Amino acid sequence: MNIDRIEAARARIGGVVRRTPLLSSPFLDEIAGRRVLVKPECLQHTGSFKFRGGMAALSALDPEVRARGVIAYSSGNHAQGVALAARHFGVPAVIIMPGDAPAMKIANTRAFGAEVVLYDRESDRREEIGDRLATERGLALVRPFDEPEVIAGQGTCGLEIAEQAADLGITRAEVLVCCGGGGLTSGVALALEAKAPGLRTRPVEPEGYDDTARSLLSGQRERNATEAGGLCDAILTPSPGALTFPVMQRLCGPGIAVSDTQVLRAMALAFSRLKVVAEPGGAVALAAALFHGDALEGDTVIATISGGNVDPAVFARALDHLPG
């Protein structure tokens, strides 16, 4: 993996993927005690950064292979990203999703025209289901993070961060990334290494699901005790990827873990101060920016909001965490 692959991905998908802005609020700066800039990938097509990777992967396929269709396993955001990318190319998509994924994510994936196959997070291994169906039907498997073209696609978000930071004259900052399997984190880290070396990438995870933070400490890929039951459904992966982990090990600062209460407060502040909708897994980085200042260096922090696909009941819970 290197920057050329990320730039090639951007050349292929730049006209389709949305360039998201960089948002800020003096109220957030005050809470954090430093300048806070937010990259709202919830505003990306399908409501998460995953459309970047989906488009990058599908656009890199041989047209004849792509025409037979694609398959993906996903808790919901990669599902939608691949489903809409497949629709863009007019090819079939089969998506394997956990039965406990948010209703909105399952419904949207189907609405984009994909065939959805549900599985049980605790008893089934989604990779096995995916490999079997791919073989049976001749579909191209688009892995959610451990796939070079997907990492390159997510890296296009890092290119934008590098350019937007440069426009603001920012040469040093911590860049906090919501981290599941590490596709976005490693893609952003690679882009920043090449384009903004003073910006350091930091993976952020929910407490109890901080496999990446623990892996970075131990030097080997650690696993979470469970994938089920967490608030932050989007980023509950078993362990960092075989491709993403070495990149994160080489380029990222230490991981940060945030509590569910901090996540809900960050969602509420994204609502009131930035006017964007963050889902729980998409709000962990903003939570770290706001509530883990002791773990950060420097006077500027850039936080991704990786997605906004949240069911209204969960969002209403977050709004209860607004002060006043």
Next chain:
Amino acid sequence: MNIDRIEAARARIGGVVRRTPLLSSPFLDEIAGRRVLVKPECLQHTGSFKFRGGMAALSALDPEVRARGVIAYSSGNHAQGVALAARHFGVPAVIIMPGDAPAMKIANTRAFGAEVVLYDRESDRREEIGDRLATERGLALVRPFDEPEVIAGQGTCGLEIAEQAADLGITRAEVLVCCGGGGLTSGVALALEAKAPGLRTRPVEPEGYDDTARSLLSGQRERNATEAGGLCDAILTPSPGALTFPVMQRLCGPGIAVSDTQVLRAMALAFSRLKVVAEPGGAVALAAALFHGDALEGDTVIATISGGNVDPAVFARALDHLPG
């Protein structure tokens, strides 16, 4: 008023005002039966387009005049726009607000450093209070819409719409604008007249407060029966402005009025499909795009979301309008 003044405003404020993106969702296209593009000015600094006008007005003042401070009357969004613009220039601001304005808007205006004076919508005339305080304290009055530099500032939003539509190859569209006194509507209309003459501006208002629609029909400035009690607090002005009305009369298509239920549904769909927070008054144009298709021409509609400063209880009410 002409395009030169709008372009001069952009030259002064372009580095400070945020260029908001143009959003879309296939789910909204499906509801509307045509292509829907959304200009989310809720993502502007202070959470509404009013920061454009505030910055344009303050940046046009003689520095010695500006240094004595500014005064504005506003239901809340102009208040915040002028307050933050005053903070940008380091000058004092006095803001006259109705006592029933959303708590968040009053609190934010104070948090930006302004002195807030509350008045009663039914019994007081805010213009009289503003003129008196301006005279007493030597403050420069920044009118919310009937002020050339404010109209020019709001017109910078129209310049962006013209450019973003051109980037998408759109040469004909209806452009729906949330309309109170007509500052944004007339500014956008002037920008489009010069830069994208195939795009037609349409004012949108809440039912019962459709003074502009009625004025465009009768050919004279009509008044609303009341300014109080409506859901769409941001755009409950008594009548179109003396400066804005002739512009709207010359350039705008017929006005559209939407119901409170349509507004709440549009807010819910902005949440679920665009991941942005719209306040009621900021959602009227999207409501018209989605639910008043019969009143529209052509295959493309561009709707502004003019602001996102909404109290959580009102937002929770909107979320109850989500299907499923």
